[in-house]
Amino acid sequence: MIKINLLPHREARRKELKNQFYSLMMFAGLLGTVIVIAIGFVFSTQLSAQAERNAFIKLENEELDKKIKEVANLRQEIDALKARQQAVEDLQGDRNQPVFMMNELVKLAPEGLYLTLIKQDGQRIAIKGYAQSHSVVGLFVNELGSSEWMSKPEIIQNKAVGLGQGRDAKRVIEFDLNVGIRRPRELESAAASAAEAGSAKKNSAKPKSP
Template identity: 30%
Template sequence: MARINLRPWREERNERLQKRFIGNLVASAVLGGLVVLGVSYYYDMQMDRQNDRNDYLKTEIAKLDRKIKEINELRAKRERLLERLNAIQQLQGNRPVIVRNFDELVRVLPDGIHYNSLIRRGESITVDGMSEDNNEISELMRRLDASIWFGEPDLSRVDRSDGLKRFNMKVSMTKPDAEEAK
């Protein structure tokens, strides 16, 4: 039988296997590095996209904040305008009432009394006047009380000077219903 030496073949095979192992190891390392770089690139790209989205949201939020501020300013202007409008409407609405009150002051005035001054403060009128007799002052108070345009009068003083009686009274103004005013 012939003797065959298998050692060189085994050594060649072992060298080939070792080169393949080292090649596989290097390929695995390169592939692992590429995977790590790919994953890193993917996450960087995702972070950039998210940062772009966040920047977009920040700019849109800033725009909305400006619009909200404008809306609040417009609401404040609207409230001021409504307040002015209400004040004007109240003045327009009270104009005939004031005229009617002064007209009624003349109607309830008995003979023998004359007014020295009429001062309106809020919803009341202070009357300073002169009379010849206390009965005329009482008649004025009854007429004011009976009028639908005035409340109960409050006489604060009566003085006698130069044969005439000076008096001071306060009477509140009322707004009768439209049916009563006719």
């Protein structure tokens, strides 16, 4: 006996497949939504952590800027204190400069030289006078240049003039020059530099061991 199924099984099968497809689509959509939410949460957490790190770095930079400013202010105060200390030391040392200056001029002035003016203005000394010849003036300038207390002598004027009248008239050289005078700390610095240079030269002259 032949059995014939008259029910619409194809339509039922098609409907079942369609329902399965819709179910899969809904599941895929739900899964995609969950994944997007999870990724967004991870990104949000990372952004929040990065924002916190940036805020921390900013605060640390501000603190560092404050400390740098404090250090700069301290350096300025230290430099100002050093400048004041140096000024006091220079004033104390400068009190003895006239004595050193006069002793040095007496020691350096050659025969045939007559000084008419000695005037100090800061660290420069103006000197005027008469000499028997140009060579005497040149010798005096050389002596000033080689002195440890004097520096950079400069001739302002050097000319022949007549002094006296009649039989007492003489032909002399009138000169006008200025020269620098060193401070004691400058002499100490120069002596220390010379000592270091001598030590380096001595060490370089030693024979190298094989």
